[in-house]
Amino acid sequence: MTGILLAGLLLGWIIFGGNDSQKSANENNTEISEETIWTCSMDPQIRMNEPGKCPLCGMDLIPLENNHSEADPNALQMSENAMKLANIQTMIVGSKEASKELRLNGKVQIDERKLYAQSTHIPGRIEQLSINFTGEKVNRGQRLAMVYSPELVTAQEELLQAYSIRNSQPELFDAAKQKLRNWKIGDKSINNIISSGKPIQQFPISADVSGIVTAKKVELGDYVERGMPLYEIADLSSVWILFDVYESDIPWVKVGNKVSYTIQSLPGETFEGTISFLDPMINSQTRVATARIEVKNAENKLKPEMFASGTVKNNISKTGTTEIVIPKSAVMWTGERSIVYVKSTSEDKVNFKLREVMLGPSLGDAYVIKSGLENGEEIVVNGTFTVDAAAQLAGKPSMMNPENNVGNSKNNQTETTTSKTEKSAEATISPKAKEALKPLYQEYLNLKDALAADHLAKAKKAGIAMQTALSKVDMSLFSGESHEIWMKHQNNLKLALQPASNFKNIEEVRKAFQPISEAMIALTNSFKPFGQTLYVQYCPMVDGNKGANWISQFEEIKNPYFGASMLKCGETKSIIK
Numbered sequence: 001m002t003g004i005l006l007a008g009l010l011l012g013w014i015i016f017g018g019n020d021s022q023k024s025a026n027e028n029n030t031e032i033s034e035e036t037i038w039t040c041s042m043d044p045q046i047r048m049n050e051p052g053k054c055p056l057c058g059m060d061l062i063p064l065e066n067n068h069s070e071a072d073p074n075a076l077q078m079s080e081n082a083m084k085l086a087n088i089q090t091m092i093v094g095s096k097e098a099s100k101e102l103r104l105n106g107k108v109q110i111d112e113r114k115l116y117a118q119s120t121h122i123p124g125r126i127e128q129l130s131i132n133f134t135g136e137k138v139n140r141g142q143r144l145a146m147v148y149s150p151e152l153v154t155a156q157e158e159l160l161q162a163y164s165i166r167n168s169q170p171e172l173f174d175a176a177k178q179k180l181r182n183w184k185i186g187d188k189s190i191n192n193i194i195s196s197g198k199p200i201q202q203f204p205i206s207a208d209v210s211g212i213v214t215a216k217k218v219e220l221g222d223y224v225e226r227g228m229p230l231y232e233i234a235d236l237s238s239v240w241i242l243f244d245v246y247e248s249d250i251p252w253v254k255v256g257n258k259v260s261y262t263i264q265s266l267p268g269e270t271f272e273g274t275i276s277f278l279d280p281m282i283n284s285q286t287r288v289a290t291a292r293i294e295v296k297n298a299e300n301k302l303k304p305e306m307f308a309s310g311t312v313k314n315n316i317s318k319t320g321t322t323e324i325v326i327p328k329s330a331v332m333w334t335g336e337r338s339i340v341y342v343k344s345t346s347e348d349k350v351n352f353k354l355r356e357v358m359l360g361p362s363l364g365d366a367y368v369i370k371s372g373l374e375n376g377e378e379i380v381v382n383g384t385f386t387v388d389a390a391a392q393l394a395g396k397p398s399m400m401n402p403e404n405n406v407g408n409s410k411n412n413q414t415e416t417t418t419s420k421t422e423k424s425a426e427a428t429i430s431p432k433a434k435e436a437l438k439p440l441y442q443e444y445l446n447l448k449d450a451l452a453a454d455h456l457a458k459a460k461k462a463g464i465a466m467q468t469a470l471s472k473v474d475m476s477l478f479s480g481e482s483h484e485i486w487m488k489h490q491n492n493l494k495l496a497l498q499p500a501s502n503f504k505n506i507e508e509v510r511k512a513f514q515p516i517s518e519a520m521i522a523l524t525n526s527f528k529p530f531g532q533t534l535y536v537q538y539c540p541m542v543d544g545n546k547g548a549n550w551i552s553q554f555e556e557i558k559n560p561y562f563g564a565s566m567l568k569c570g571e572t573k574s575i576i577k
Contacts, residue, residue: 036082038062038063039063051086062386062389062390063082074354074397075353076351076394076396077350078349078350078387079350080350086383087382088386089381090378091381093374093376093379094324095325095375100252101311102253102311102312102313103310104311105243105244105310106244106308106310107242107305108239108303108305109242109305111239111294114238116208116209117229118229118230118233119227119230120147120205120225121183121184122147123225124147124149125222126145127147127148128145128146128202128220129219129220130142131213131216132216134215134216135212135213135214137210137213138212139207140209142206144230144231145218146202146203146204146205148201149203152199155180156200158176158179159180163176183226205230209233212235212236213232214232214234216231217230234304236297236302238297240292241261241273244289245289245290247282247287247289250278253291254278255276256274257274258312259293261309264309275293276294278291325368326367326381329544332545332547333546337356339357339399340354340372340379341384342373342378344378355372358370358372385540427482427526429482429486430477433527441530444462445552445553448513448551450462451509451560452567453563453564454564460500464500464501466500473490475487485526492522493520499512514542517550518549524576532553535552536550536572536573537552537557538572539561539562539569541569555572557570557571
């Protein structure tokens with residue numbers, strides 16, 4: 001009996017105790033499986049149990065979700081808790097008036113219509129100057145100088161001789177008087193000459209206008225010809241304020257726009273004016289046009305060369321209509337398409353799905369949306385890159401991998417150098433042409449290395465050297481189809497390299513490095529001229545998470561856009577052999 005009892009107890013423990021152990025293990029496994037795993041979009045092998053920074057590249061970790069029960073295979077699911085931990089914020093899309101406030105910088109300048117060149121009507125030698133320095137105020141009719149003129153003395157003697165025979169030859173007397181009148185000698189002065197019977201040795205030059213002397217052209221004792229300018233006189237009762245309008249901002253500035261502006265040397269005062277003229281020509285060096293405001297200056301507060309700062313506000317919406325406007329932080333731009341993530345909810349899960357949109361004008365920190373979104377839809381406005389990185393890791397459609405029927409509309413923005421990179425026409429060029437392009441590549445690689453090393457001086461030097469190398473490429477080395485392709489790449493590179501000599505800090509160089517790199521990638525794809533394997537590398541965090549490419553000789557990542565702060569951030573996107 002004792003043996004049977006012990007056997008029963010043992011069997012009961014195995015069945016019930018074992019089940020409890022198994023149940024406990026299953027509960028633990030379920031609890032563990034429901035924990036959020038955090039990973040890195042650049043280094044997906046990283047797996048952490050809590051949020052933080054990637055130990056390899058320093059990027060913020062993102063939640064790695066299991067999405068086996070998703071209703072939409074193209075949508076990324078994320079829990080509300082994961083959204084909070086990743087600081088993902090959304091907004092409801094709505095319509096409003098699309099307006100842009102544009103800041104302009106400029107200077108006070110002389111009204112060109114009121115700038116007068118005071119010339120002499122009498123040839124001769126300057127015997128006396130009444131105005132001896134610039135900035136002096138003159139009034140109309142004021143004597144400016146005294147001139148001794150041998151020709152005028154001779155003309156006066158001819159007048160006196162003609163006067164003596166005026167009764168027999170009145171025509172000669174009239175001609176002698178007219179000759180003096182041509183030198184702006186009035187009838188009063190002519191009568192004084194006749195009454196005195198002696199020529200006047202010195203004649204005054206009087207101011208034709210009132211104003212401020214801005215330039216003094218002669219010195220005492222100088223010989224002057226008739227019509228030669230003695231002074232420049234400016235009437236400052238009204239002045240111009242000339243604002244610089246950059247090429248990309250010209251569509252936002254129109255004649256008739258109201259401009260609110262301040263003058264740097266008049267703090268606390270705000271003025272308002274109307275744009276009366278917009279320069280139809282763009283300065284080829286600075287790439288700016290000029291917008292003019294005409295200002296009354298009766299109190300002489302405004303002085304030429306004073307700095308001015310203005311704002312012009314434009315409403316681009318048609319009368320009685322509104323536009324869909326979203327923050328720039330919501331948009332991820334690949335160069336060929338612009339995408340946003342649209343949020344929807346199902347049960348206790350949140351879904352994010354990629355949506356391609358067509359961008360309208362930029363409004364500073366926002367974009368007008370032409371198509372792709374409707375009022376009432378909810379989109380991600382903060383943490384867009386985090387959502388995209390999670391979608392990439394989960395195998396969902398993402399910015400760099402938009403397959404699986406993603407997108408509603410084709411973005412037909414103006415083609416950029418980035419899209420040209422992806423669609424570069426290919427052609428074969430001669431060995432001589434390839435050799436001619438090598439210095440250009442060498443200086444580009446020097447520029448890339450200098451940026452990765454945070455070295456501003458070397459980066460500026462390499463940028464200028466790239467300009468020189470580009471200008472030395474012999475155009476005759478490219479013929480037929482390759483000639484047209486080369487001209488397109490050359491123009492893109494020339495435009496991208498234009499700011500090279502004016503770089504002030506390394507951030508400006510890095511901003512210019514983006515279009516330079518895209519132009520170089522397009523050139524490489526077309527001609528394969530370098531003779532060595534090149535790596536097209538990509539960092540998704542550049543330019544507010546829009547991403548940017550560069551070329552490297554080595555597969556090892558050395559990020560030129562962030563330098564030492566994120567040197568290893570990036571990936572090899574393609575290889576050009």
